Amino acid sequence: MRGLTQLHEDPHLIKWAQTPGGKLAVWVIAAGLLLPSYFSILFVLFLGLVMIWPEQRQTIVLLATPLVALELFAGPINRLVTYPDALNIVWTVFPAVLTALTIVLLCIMAARNYEVLPRIVQAHPVLTLHLFTLCAIIGYRIAFLGAPDSAWKVLILGTLPFLVWRCCYIMLSGQRGSAKTSAVTDHLFYALPVFGGSNVPFGKGYDYLKRCRATDPEALARSQLAGLKLLTLYWLWIAVRKLIRAITYGDYHGWPGFAEAYGIAGSVNLGIPHLSALVTMSNPASPHIAYAWASLMVALIVATLSIAIIGHIIIGALRLLGFNVFRNTYKPLLSETIIDFWNRFYYYFKELLVEFFFYPVYTRYFRSYQRLRIFAAVFAAACLGNIYYHLLRDSWQLHALTLEEIFSRTGSRSFYTVLLAFGVFFSMIAQSRKRGCELAVYQRIPEWAHRIRRIAGVWLFFSLIHIWNIHSPDANFSTRSAFFFSLFGIDIGY
C-alpha cells in the first residue's frame, strides 16, 4: 500500500517521466484530471507548453497570466455585479483587471526598492497595505452606498481582498531583502495565479516558491508526479465525500443516473441529520442524542474532505508547473494534538495567520514573559487575524450593513475563533512541556491505545467548536449554543 501511495517517488518512474513519452503521458493524465474540474483548456494548453519547454516556463506562465487573470476575476465579478448589458461587462472587468495589475506592479516595485520607502512603511509593510485596503473599502461604503453597481465595486470589494494578502507576501520579500534580486515575473506568478486559488495565497509568496522551485529535470518530474498524485486524490476525495453524504444524510445529489435507475440511490441511508440544520433549532431535542453526535462527527469529516478537495486541485496544478510545495491538507484526522490539526487542516490559511499576525506579535510584544508572549501571538493569529480575514473576505456582503448587523452575522464565528485560540494556546503549552522529556520505558497501556485516545480528543475538540463555525444562514449564536448543550442532555430553554 505504501508503495502505491509513494509511487511518485519511485526512481524508475521519475526517470521515465523525463523522457518525451513520459512527459506526454504526464500531460495527458493531467489534462484528463484537470479538465473535468474547473480548470480551463487554456491552462492545459499552457501546461503542454511547459512540458515541451520546461526551461521557458517562467515566460510561458507570464503569457498565460493576463488571460487567466480575466478568468480569475470572472467569479467575483459575476457574484458582485448584475449586468444590464454586455457593454457594461467591458467597462467593469477591464478597469478592474488593469487596476489590479497596476497595484501588483506598484507593490513589486516597492519591494524591489524597499530601502527608498518611508521608514514607517519599511517598519510596517503589511499594516500599510491593510490600512490602504480598509480606507478603500470604507471610502467605497461612504461614496457608493445605495448607488448602482459599478467598476469600483468589482475593484474594491472583489479584487482588493483577493490581492491584499498576495501583495503582503510581495512586501515581506521586500522586507527580507530577497525581492531585490527577483524578477517582476517571479511575483506576478503568485499575485495573479494561473494555478487558481481563493483569497488565501496557496503556495504563499516568492521566498517559499523560490525554495520549492524545481531547478533540474529530475526535480521537475518529481514535482509533476506529486502533482498528479494530488489531482488523483482530488477525485478520490470527491467520490468519498459523495459516498459519505449519501450513506449518512441520504443526499444522492450529483450521483450518476444509473444509481437512481437501479434503485441504489436512497437504498442505504442512515438518516443522520445535517449539522447545519441541527444548529438552527431553538429546541434541538427532537433528534436522538446519538444522531446529534453522529451528525457532529460526520460534519467534521465532510469539512475536512471539502478543504482537502479545494487544496489538492490548486496545489496539484502548482506542482505540475514545477513548484513542489507542501500540500494544503495533510491527514488532519490523524492529528494527535490540536496544534497539529490546525497545521494540517488548512496549511496555507494557517501560514497566512502565522506570518502576518503570529510572528509580528511574537517578535514585538511581551518579550520578557514567554507564556504571555505566546498567548498574545496565538490570539492575534487564531482569533483576531481569523476574524479580520473573514470580514475582509465577506466585505462584498457586509459593506452595506450596520455594525450591529455585522456583529450579529459574525458573532458565532468570532466565538469559534476564541475557542480555537484557547485550544491552540493550551496545546502549544502542553507540547512545549513535553519537549525534551524522555519517553517512558514501560507503559501499561499500549502506545496505539494512547494514540487513539489523543486522536479522539482532537476530533472531539474540533467537532464541538465547529458548531459555531458551520455555515448555516438561519442559525444564530443562541441556537448553536442550545445545540451544544443538548449534546450533553442539557436543555437551556432557549
Added chain:
Amino acid sequence: MNLAADRDELLAFLDTIRRPQFPTDAIEDHDSLVESGLIDSLAVLQIILFLEQEFGIDFTAAGFDPDELASIAGILDLIERRSKR
C-alpha cells in the same frame, strides 16, 4: 565572532529541545530540523527566544523568514548576519 563556537552553542541548545529519540549529531547542517524529526514546528519559537537572548538578534526591525530557522546552517547564517554579540 567564532563560527565553531556559535555552532557548538547552538547544538548544545538544540539538544535541550530536541525529541528524545533523535540525537542532534544524526543530522547534517543543511537538513531540515523539523522534517528530520529532531524538533517539532513549535520549537521554532524557542529558537527565536534563544537567538534573542544569546545573540541579541532583534527580529522586529527586519522581520524574519521562519524558513531561515529551518536548518543548523540557516540559523548559523542568520547569527552571522544579525548577531549583535
